[in-house]
Amino acid sequence: QKEVEQDPGPLSVPEGAIVSLNCTYSNSAFQYFMWYRQYSRKGPELLMYTYSSGNKEDGRFTAQVDKSSKYISLFIRDSQPSDSATYLCAMSGNTGGFKTIFGAGTRLFVKA
Amino acid sequence: DAEITQSPRHKITETGRQVTLACHQTWNHNNMFWYRQDLGHGLRLIHYSYGVHDTNKGEVSDGYSVSRSNTEDLPLTLESAASSQTSVYFCASSESAGGPDNEQFFGPGTRLTVL
Numbered sequence: 001q002k003e004v005e006q007d008p009g010p011l012s013v014p015e016g017a018i019v020s021l022n023c024t025y026s027n028s029a030f031q032y033f034m035w036y037r038q039y040s041r042k043g044p045e046l047l048m049y050t051y052s053s054g055n056k057e058d059g060r061f062t063a064q065v066d067k068s069s070k071y072i073s074l075f076i077r078d079s080q081p082s083d084s085a086t087y088l089c090a091m092s093g094n095t096g097g098f099k100t101i102f103g104a105g106t107r108l109f110v111k112a
Numbered sequence: 113d114a115e116i117t118q119s120p121r122h123k124i125t126e127t128g129r130q131v132t133l134a135c136h137q138t139w140n141h142n143n144m145f146w147y148r149q150d151l152g153h154g155l156r157l158i159h160y161s162y163g164v165h166d167t168n169k170g171e172v173s174d175g176y177s178v179s180r181s182n183t184e185d186l187p188l189t190l191e192s193a194a195s196s197q198t199s200v201y202f203c204a205s206s207e208s209a210g211g212p213d214n215e216q217f218f219g220p221g222t223r224l225t226v227l
Contacts (some may be wrong), residue, residue: 008152034216043202043218070206088154093213099170100149100216104154 003027006089006103015112019076023089023103025101030093030101035074038086038105047087048074079110088094114139118203126227131190133222135203143206144186146170146178147218148199153157155202161186193226200224 006023013019019033030052034042036044048063049071050056063073072091076083089103116137125131137144142163147155157170159178167178175197177189191196200223204216 006154041221043204044216045218046215049215078225091131091194099160100214103154104152 001026003101004091004103008104008105010107010109012111013079015110017082017110018080019074019079019110019112020105021074021076021087022109023072023084023091023104024070024100025072025091026103027091027093030066030068030091030106032092033072034036034090034092035063036063036090036098036102038088038090039055040085052105064082071110079112081110084108084110116205116217116219118201119222120222120223122223125193125225127193127195129193130175131193131224132187133187133188133201133203133224135188135219136184137205137217137219138184138201139205139207139217140183141205141207141217142183143208144180145204146153146176146186146188147202147204148172148197149202149221150199158188158201159186190224195226196223198226215224 004025020093037047038044050063053065053067060077064073086105086107088105092100119134146158146159154210156172161167161180200221202221206216
């Protein structure tokens with residue numbers, strides 16, 4: 001079993017839809033939870049960062065962490081074609097030297 | 113502006129050849145990482161370094177080596193390239209290994225094909 005599980009998609013939605021992206025994990029030592037966005041043929045870039053449980057909102061993006069269920073989510077409101085990218089969840093904690101473990105990434109297509 | 117660069121961007125090589133991929137960052141970060149990205153596997157850690165002369169093996173280190181002689185550079189060497197090493201390779205750096213400053217900044221990637 002992988003430490004971090006993420007459905008690779010692809011996920012295709014119409015413009016304006018609400019998108020929900022999710023990851024599950026098995027290591028309860030994870031404390032820092034991140035979402036990276038990767039456009040085609042580019043390197044990943046940090047989109048959202050959350051420490052421990054709770055919600056964090058940034059514009060159209062909301063990150064949720066439920067440590068009791070070992071489940072994290074990224075919501076995108078009013079999705080735009082420019083949101084089309086691969087979204088990778090990532091997490092780290094006080095284990096294994098704070099290495100960051102990445103999910104496989106979910107490919108998202110937003111159709112105009 | 114600070115940045116992280118990789119070279120070459122594309123490389124085609126033959127089985128058995130030694131290949132070195134370069135990574136250079138101007139963030140002055142102590143931590144540097146090499147990942148490979150393959151469909152269905154996401155980013156897998158190959159090697160990482162927490163400072164000059166420090167190197168550590170990651171999840172998929174067999175067949176790869178790194179050395180860190182200064183803060184800015186972490187070259188990745190494939191000792192004897194194999195077709196299974198055909199992949200996209202990303203270098204990254206971060207200010208800290210954990211906590212709120214552990215955002216990793218990624219290079220543009222090197223697409224390596226081993227024939």
